[in-house]
Amino acid sequence: MEIRQLTLEDFDARAELGMYAFQYRKTAEELEKEKQDFKPERTWGIFEEEQLSAQLTLLPLQTYIHGQAFEMGGIAGVATWPEKRRQGLVAKLLDHTLQQMNEAGQSISFLHPFHFPFYRKFGWETYIEYRQYTIPTNKLPAKVHVEGTVKRGIRDLDIFHAIYEKYASSYNGTLVRDTERWERKLVPNSDLFTAVYYNPQDQPCGYIIYEIKDQKMNIKELVFLDERSRQALWTFISNHDSMVTEVNVQAPIDDSLPYLLNDPRIEQQIVPYFMARIVNVKTFLEQYPFTVGKVESLSIRVNDSAAEWNNGIWDVLINDEGKAKVSRREALPEGLQQDLWDHSDIDTDIQTLTVALMGYKRPLALFNWGKWKGKLECVHMLESRIPFATTHLMDFF
Structure with a gap:
């Protein structure tokens, strides 16, 4: 058994395993285009007798946490041939990948799970949910006059990026998007439409990326920086009421659209989405922007069965600048x-520490649920030093 990065010669084996595991097919032309863009060094595989048995892709990404960019390892495309399953191959790949991320300075990792309980065994935990709305046209927001202009067909990457960056950095767990990702989203001549709202000063303050198909408007991204841009874009959407019968849109968990509707009885789902895990406790905590306050200290015992370098008691001193x-x-x-040396103020595991620092759940709630053990006064201290934020993610990998 050998764990190694793939080479260009492994592309066909990788493609076959991916198509089989995720139940899709691509044409020869599509595979050739994919091969041209293939970055083999990002995919790790387990080979047995020179045959690819399991694989995953490790993406070098960045994520916003409290407005700060953190290096993040994105795990995608985890696949195994059925006859090779339940032999611990994916576990070996994940262990290896954690070491790679740690060495690369990626202090946190995200993945989209096929099965949440499976990845919890390796330290990942849910960090985000989103709202999915299905709105019939007769329940769309009322059309209102808003100063400014909505312009269709805008494809300027710099405009979209500037709006997205302001919006995404206000959440935890969104991606820092590079040019390559924007180019994939705004492919010329695709089936996706775009529109941008410009305020009265001609400044772009919101955008929408969408498709219209089978009399349905499917919104891929709806981003607005203020209430005026929100109203302008929803009026633009509502003006499609003679073309479509319903609008489908994904929104962050803190979205307030139902409250703002005349009739809030629309179809809503709350969908668990991605998982996260801290890769390196020391690196992550020293990068983390705690709130400004007095100098405070505490000790945290961390249990991490998949990354031994995180295990143990960590003494944390937070200065007045956070x-x-x-x-x-x-x-x-x-x-x-x-017994005195082994004492810690808080006892937790890597999953619970991750969701607390991501802002997905608050320290006091975790303590009340029995997820954290220790001194209540230290839990209160973290409650005050961990900034409030909502987790959100608009991408998939």
């Missing part, structure tokens, strides 16, 4: 009792 200095407790000082 920056942390983190050190792992090592040897027992001479003359100190073992």
Whole structure:
């Protein structure tokens, strides 16, 4: 058994495994185009007798957390041939990939799970949900006059990126998008339509990416920076009422559209989406922007069965500017009792620490649910030092 990065010669084997596992087919022309864009160094495989048995892709990405960009390892395309399943191959790939991310300085990792309980065994945990609306045209927001202009057909990547960056950085867990990702989203001559709202000062403040198919308007992205741009874009959407019978849109979990509708009885779903896990506790905590306050310290015992470098007690000193200095407790000082040295203020696992620092769940709630153990005053301290934020993700990988 060998774990290694793929080469260009492995492309056909990778494609066959991917198509079989995810139940799709591509034409020869599509595969040739994919081969031209293939980055083999991003895919890791397990080979047995030189045959590819399992694979995953590790994407070098960045994510916003409290407005700050963190290096993030995105895991995608995890696949195994059926006759090779339940032999621990994916576990070996995940262990190997965690080490690769740690060495590369990627302090956090995201993935889209095929089965949430499976990835929890390796330290990942749900960090985001989104709202999915299906709105019949007779329940769309009322059309209102808004100063400014909505312009269709805009494809200027810089305009979209500038709006997205302001919007995405206000959430935790959104991607820092590069030019390549924008080019894939705004492919010329695709079936997707676009529109941008410009305020009275001719500044772009919101956009929509959508398709119209079978009398349905399917919104891929709806982004607005203020209430005026929200109203302008929803009026634009509502003006399609003679063309479509319903509108489908995905929104962040803190979205307030139903409250703002005249009739809020629309179809709504809350959908669990991606999972996250801290890859390196020390690196992540020292990058993390805690709230400004007095100098405070606490100790956190972390249990991480998949990344041994995270295990142990971490002494955390947060300064008045919200920056942390983190050190792992090592040897027992001479003359100190073992039970005193092994004491920690908070006991937790890597999943719970991740969702607290991502802002998905609050420290006090986690303590009340029994997810954290320890001193209540230290939980209150973290409650005050972890900024409030909503998690959101508009991409898929």
